[in-house]
Amino acid sequence: MIPGMNPRKMKQMMKQLGMDIKPIEDVQEIVITTPKGRYVFDQAEVAIMKMQGTVTWQITGEPRFEEAEAVIPDEDVELVAGQAHVTPEAAKAALVETKGDIAEAILRLSS
Template sequence: MFPGKINPKKMKQMMKQMGMEMEELEGVEKVVIYTPAGNYVFDEAQVVATTMQGATTYQLTGEARFEEAVPEIPDDDVVLVASQTGATEEAARAALVETRGDIAEAILKLAQQ
């Protein structure tokens, strides 16, 4: 972006003249981005806050791992699957979690056992 070598002190001064400030957030242990499908978790992330013209943006650097969201299973669904299969409520709930809340698939899964 800039030709040749630029002195970091000079660069910081130029950024300040343009109304731009950058600050690294110290001590960040974890950053989590929540989505309906699951969470992106960044352990030991490096985060830099940049403020320009009154707006702050955050730059995130690090390795992410994806943690799939566990669906909420209504108690009525658990009771229905348990009554249709003769399984315990714990087994019915586990089958529903495994099938991501699909009642028919959970019943078929338990019926095959």
């Protein structure tokens, strides 16, 4: 809301503009998933705003970021194990540590 403005007048103006805002009650968790990880809102306020045929969801809160686990293909494990002359388990551990970077994993295991 606009500071100093009467809330009732504000609602009336919004209605005249064709705006409708409705809060969603008792939101427990919101998760936004991206290729790099997940944004998790444990406590958030959510509102749905409809204006001129467009629906907008508004999330207010502080997210925490959880990095995505690296998916390591078996071919990469075999390649690193062969190049660094180590066991597949050691190769996979190095790949997880380097977030799937094959060259970095080989370098770490070779030194």
